[in-house]
Each structure stands twice: as C-alpha cells, then as structure tokens.
C-alpha cells in the first residue's frame with residue numbers, strides 16, 4: 001500500500017481536453033458536468049427519472065422512482081415495464097435497420113458484419129428456440145461460449161423472453177462451471193463445440209459434459225451447442241441439441257416479454273472474500289439506464305462511432321459495453337474472437353485501422369503486454385480514426401497511461417480511466433472526456449448523480465488526502481440488487497452497519513487537492529490478476545482439496561504486466577521439500593491442480609513451502625507478513641504477536 005500511495009502522489013501531469021473535442025462533446029465543459037451534478041444533488045429522484053424517461057422506451061411508464069423502504073434492497077422504477085432486448089434492437093428498426101450492429105472478426109481474421117435488422121431477426125429466432133425448449137421468464141440459462149455473434153444473440157434472446165442469463169467465462173474450469181450451474185439452478189446451458197484463440201482450437205463442450213456429470217445440475221434439461229469448429233463432440237441425446245437444428249424453420253419474429261424494471265436481467269458470478277463465488281444479480285431497467293448514460297457521457301457516444309470494447313462477455317465489461325450498452329445506443333461495434341498478441345502484437349492496431357475504430361476500450365494488462373511485446377508497433381498502422389481511448393479493470397500505472405496516450409492516441413485522444421465493478425453495472429468514477437482534465441493514473445471524478453466518497457473505519461467521510469474506503473452514499477439505478485440466493489451475504493458484504501447505509505465498494509482510494517479519485521487497490525482478499533478478479537480464498541480452497549496439501553495461504557504481489565501475481569505459501573502434509581528439484585516438481589503439480597480446479601487464469605505464479613505459516617497465538621494467518629515476504633521486502637513490521645518467527649526465514653525462499 002505505501003508504495004502505491006507514493007507513486008500516485010508523485011504524478012503531477014494534467015491533460016486538458018482539446019478544444020476540438022470539447023466543442024463536439026455530449027457533455028461539453030466543466031460547467032455542463034457541474035450542472036448535472038447539481039441537478040442530481042437538488043432532486044436526486046427526479047434527476048434519474050428524467051434520464052430513465054429520456055433513454056429507455058418503456059412499455060408501461062413508471063410512477064415510483066426509488067423505493068428505499070426495504071433498504072439495502074433498493075428498487076428503481078419498479079412499476080415500469082420494459083424489455084431490454086426491445087430497447088437494444090426493435091427500437092432501432094424504424095430508424096436504422098440497415099446500420100451495422102456487429103463487426104465480428106474471427107481469430108483467423110475472417111470478418112462477418114450483421115445489421116440491426118439481421119441481428120433482430122436472429123435474436124427473435126433464437127428466442128423462439130429457447131421457448132421451444134419451454135424456457136420461460138425467470139428461468140436461469142448458463143452461457144459458456146466464445147466471443148461470437150452467437151453469444152450476443154444468446155444473451156439478447158434470454159433478455160427477450162425474460163430468462164435470466166448467467167455467462168461463465170470460457171477460461172473457467174468445469175468445476176467452476178458446475179458450481180455456477182448448481183448455484184443458479186440453471187435449466188439450460190448454451191455452449192459451443194470449441195473456440196479458437198491464437199490459432200488454436202480449444203474445445204468447450206467437454207467442460208460442459210464434465211460439469212454436468214459432477215452433480216447438482218439436475219435442473220438442466222437442454223444443452224444447446226453452437227457449431228463453431230466442427231470438432232468431434234460427445235453427444236448426450238437426452239439433452240444435447242445443435243443450435244442450427246433447434247432454430248431451423250422457426251420464425252424470425254418474437255413478441256418481447258414485458259417485464260417489471262426490477263426483473264433480474266442477469267446473474268454474473270464474481271469472486272469475493274470467501275471460497276465461494278457470488279452471483280451478482282442485476283435488474284433490467286436500472287442496469288440498462290446505467291449502461292446507456294455511461295455510453296453517452298463517458299464514451300461520448302456518437303452515431304458515427306465505431307466502438308470496440310475488447311472485453312470478453314464472460315466479464316461485466318463485456319455485458320455492459322458489448323452485449324447491452326452499445327446496442328441500446330444503436331452503435332456499430334467490433335467484437336473479436338482472438339487474442340491481442342496473435343499472429344503478432346500488432347493485432348489490435350491492425351483491427352483499429354481495418355475497421356476504422358473511433359472508440360477503443362481495453363485493460364491495462366493488455367496495454368502493458370503490448371508495450372513489452374511491441375511498443376513501436378502502433379506506429380506502423382493508421383490509427384487516425386481513433387478519437388477516444390478507455391481503460392478498465394485495474395489501476396493503470398502512469399507509464400502505461402502515457403504510452404497509451406502518446407503512442408496509440410497520438411496525444412489527440414482523451415483517455416477515460418473508468419472505475420467500476422461487477423456490482424455497480426456501469427462506470428461510477430470516470431472522466432467525462434469533454435469536460436474534465438485527466439491525470440495519468442486517476443479515474444478523476446464521479447459520474448453526475450454518483451455520490452462517491454471516501455470514509456474511515458467508522459464510516460465518516462475523510463476530507464484530507466490520506467485516503468480510506470471507497471463508498472457510494474446513495475443507491476443508484478444500475479447497482480447490484482442482491483447476491484443470488486443469499487440476501488444476507490449481500491447485506492453484510494456491501495452494506496455493513498459501520499458504513500451507515502453507504503455501499504462499500506471494497507477498494508481503498510484517496511482524493512487529491514482537486515477532488516480527483518485515485519484507486520489504491522482492494523481492501524479485501526480479492527486479487528486482480530490480468531484484470532480478472534480472483535478470491536484468494538477460492539485458490540486456497542482449491543489447494544486444500546489436493547491430497548498433498550495441509551494448508552495454503554494465497555497473497556498477491558505486484559507484477560509488471562499482470563498487475564498482480566499469485567503467490568502461494570504451502571504447508572505440505574508430508575515434509576517440506578528439501579531440495580530444489582523436488583520443490584519444483586511439487587510446485588508444478590499444484591499449479592496444474594489449481595488450473596484444473598478453477599481455470600488457467602487462477603494458476604499460481606509462485607509457490608513457496610514452509611513447515612508452517614506465520615500465525616498469531618490465536619492461530620490466525622498473518623497475511624500482511626506473507627504479502628511482505630512475497631514482495632521480497634525486509635520484515636520491518638511488528639511481529640510481536642507472531643508465534644513462530646523462525647518461519648519467516650524459511651518462507652523467504654523462492655523456488656524458480
């Protein structure tokens with residue numbers, strides 16, 4: 001923590017938006033930003049009601065705006081009715097049916113474009129396919145698919161019939177998939193035979209087969225398989241169905257299911273500080289509004305834009321800024337199946353050039369790895385179509401910010417560093433690029449109407465620059481509604497009593513003299529590895545389930561490219577490996593084990609062995625010491641409560 005505070009405090013560069021950008025911006029100048037903020041401050045509910053009326057096509061208008069009577073189970077626009085898919089598709093049919101909705105670029109560079117008219121027809125047809133399997137409003141459908149036009153269709157089709165989707169990232173293991181199917185009690189799984197990434201074919205269907213065989217998935221009556229690769233797949237005639245067979249002959253129109261604004265649109269599992277991932281439940285109306293206003297304000301969306309968010313739909317970013325926000329705005333967007341480094345590290349830049357991308361949104365990890373693999377490569381491409389750049393998922397270090405700004409954006413494009421979470425549904429703190437100056441490493445100021453603040457342990461606001469816990473003081477439309485099936489975990493985790501009713505984000509932050517927010521990192525046991533959110537407890541319990549392991553503790557340490565690396569301290573059931581070769585061998589076994597249990601994204605970077613872990617007399621693992629050890633720091637902290645100081649020496653040793 002101290003080093004990150006120091007590094008951000010040293011950053012003094014300020015970048016004013018160019019006049020040309022300000023002039024054309026949707027929110028132009030600080031006065032316009034402040035006017036919105038005061039509108040929200042003066043009449044909070046009326047402010048959001050106005051935006052909800054302007055942005056959303058309501059089937060039945062709402063009368064109540066915010067219902068706080070069951071706080072923290074807030075309801076927004078609850079007596080209004082809408083359909084999210086109608087707002088993303090049908091709404092555009094009268095005005096721009098032939099506009100390209102999706103430009104899909106496959107791993108092998110093949111491009112497929114699809115108009116709003118075609119997308120609408122295919123979503124309707126697939127919605128009819130879901131109905132033919134008797135999937136109904138409120139049913140849960142797990143989606144485990146590669147980036148494709150079809151995954152967007154699958155999500156939109158669920159929304160169309162009021163089914164609640166839960167997308168599971170294709171990089172998660174069969175066990176993770178099983179846990180999510182079981183927790184959501186899903187009745188259907190939509191998947192593909194395989195996916196292509198970086199020139200390689202990676203099967204997906206076997207993971208579904210395995211997940212279903214693990215138990216707890218009895219509710220699944222249909223597994224719909226999109227044929228992407230044509231590889232051989234095992235077939236279970238009881239429930240497996242090919243996508244193309246299922247839609248064959250079905251009509252391309254489907255009346256949307258009108259749902260109340262609070263009807264859950266989706267559940268998205270994310271890591272928290274326990275061993276079990278939590279199903280973040282989002283609403284229909286409030287969520288849609290959040291994605292739309294942030295497209296408008298933060299991405300300064302214009303109908304002429306070619307928008308490209310590189311996130312996979314398995315993460316919230318791919319929900320809000322691929323599957324919903326851009327479509328609700330009627331945008332043309334790029335979706336990409338492959339990886340940024342294949343066939344070489346110029347892939348993103350080539351695609352920006354080829355598709356004339358105007359707005360590019362990616363993660364700091366991608367930026368850092370592209371700097372490392374080919375920092376000069378962007379110069380070989382014509383990137384003059386770009387007008388705005390965005391960053392998401394983890395703090396962006398000022399060096400990466402400056403490279404992104406000067407080399408990719410050619411010092412012309414504002415950078416929007418967007419702070420938000422799976423739970424917030426849309427951007428919370430981010431620059432409105434035609435209004436405020438940016439500073440490398442700061443996500444700047446809250447969106448108008450987002451009452452972000454920094455508080456101390458007692459929940460009192462701190463106004464000096466020492467920092468504290470990041471909270472949002474009032475409910476906002478796109479916020480999480482609950483954790484699926486676990487209201488208590490929702491209440492305790494996000495609205496603990498000492499926070500006096502504010503939403504506790506789980507990050508620490510501080511504000512500078514201009515009121516700008518600087519995010520310092522998580523305050524809980526959650527890591528951000530390559531922008532992916534991973535709970536240390538999840539990794540610990542995966543390790544504990546291996547027969548070699550007696551005890552394990554997981555911490556993060558700073559990593560040049562990934563942001564954070566996973567470091568594991570292990571006590572084996574047998575004796576500690578005495579020589580490097582044995583240690584290395586066991587390390588490999590355990591790394592593979594975690595990869596198999598949770599997915600390759602959770603594979604530990606480093607494993608260290610000890611006869612024990614540093615513990616207090618009451619048996620609590622002293623994680624701050626492990627963090628210091630992982631970073632290779634001398635232990636200068638107070639270790640008077642440590643029962644077994646000698647253990648620190650042992651755990652210093654890294655096995656390569």
Ligand code: WTA
Pocket residue numbers: 270315316317391392393394395396417418419420421422423443505506507519521522528531532533
């Ligand atoms: C971190 C991703 C600094 C933060 C949208 C947050 C960030 C967690 C930023 C949520 C940013 C996200 N600057 N940190 N611009 N954006 N984070 O749920 O720790 O995958 O709490 O949502 O990512 O991660 P999640």
